[in-house]
Amino acid sequence: xxxxxxxxxxxxxxxxxxxxxxxxxxxxxxxxxxxxxxxxxxxxxxxxxxxxxxxxxxxxxxxxxxxxxxxxxxxxxxxxxxxxxxxxxxxxxxxxxxxxxxxxxxxxxxxxxxxxxxxxxxxxxxxxxxxxxxxxxxxxxxx
Numbered sequence: 001x002x003x004x005x006x007x008x009x010x011x012x013x014x015x016x017x018x019x020x021x022x023x024x025x026x027x028x029x030x031x032x033x034x035x036x037x038x039x040x041x042x043x044x045x046x047x048x049x050x051x052x053x054x055x056x057x058x059x060x061x062x063x064x065x066x067x068x069x070x071x072x073x074x075x076x077x078x079x080x081x082x083x084x085x086x087x088x089x090x091x092x093x094x095x096x097x098x099x100x101x102x103x104x105x106x107x108x109x110x111x112x113x114x115x116x117x118x119x120x121x122x123x124x125x126x127x128x129x130x131x132x133x134x135x136x137x138x139x140x141x142x143x
Contacts, residue, residue, distance in 0.1 A: 001111070002066075002089040003033060004043035007054045009095035017050055019057050025104040027061040032108060039066040043087050043094075 005011065011027070013020030034040050042065045046054050055068055067073045071088050091111060095101045102110070102117060110120055 001091060002039045002041065002071075002087075003091045003093065003111070004041045004087045004089040005030065006092075006094040006096070007042060007044040007046060007058075010093055010101065011058070014095070016046075019053060022061075023104065027058065027063050029104040029108045030058075030063045033111065034064070034066075036112070038111070041066055041071070041087055041089060042068045043089075043092070044069065 008014045008016045008020070010023070011030070012022050030040060040063075042055065042058070044051065044054060051068070055065070058065065067075070069087075093101070093107060097117075099117070101107075102120070106120055109115070110117065115123075
C-alpha cells in the first residue's frame with residue numbers, strides 16, 4: 001500500500017518553519033509501516049532547505065521514505081521545474097483531516113486491519129457499550 005504522510009503537525013508538533021517535537025510514536029509507527037513493506041511517501045509543503053531538514057530529521061530517527069513529495073523516487077521534474085504535488089496513494093496521514101488525526105497507534109491498527117476511522121470508532125463504541133452493560137438482576141433464589 002502507498003501511504004502519503006505530512007510532516008508538520010503529523011510527525012512533529014506544528015512549529016513551521018522550525019521542526020517541532022516528535023508526536024508520540026510517530027517515527028516508531030512509520031518504521032513499522034515501512035517494515036511491513038508499505039511505500040511511505042513524505043508529502044509536505046516544505047521545500048528547499050526546510051524540506052532537506054525534515055528529511056534528515058526523519059533519517060536520523062531511522063525513517064527512510066520511499067519518495068519525498070513525488071509518487072516514486074525516479075519521478076522527474078517536468079512542469080515548470082516542479083513535481084506534481086498530487087500524490088497517488090491509498091492512504092493519507094495528515095493532521096488536517098476532517099475530524100482531526102487519530103493517534104499513531106490507531107493509525108497503525110487501521111492500516112494493518114484495513115479499517116477506516118469510522119470502523120475504529122464503531123469498534124470502540126461496541127467495546128465501550130459492552131464494558132458498561134447493566135449488571136444482571138439477581139433473583140431471590142440466587143444466593
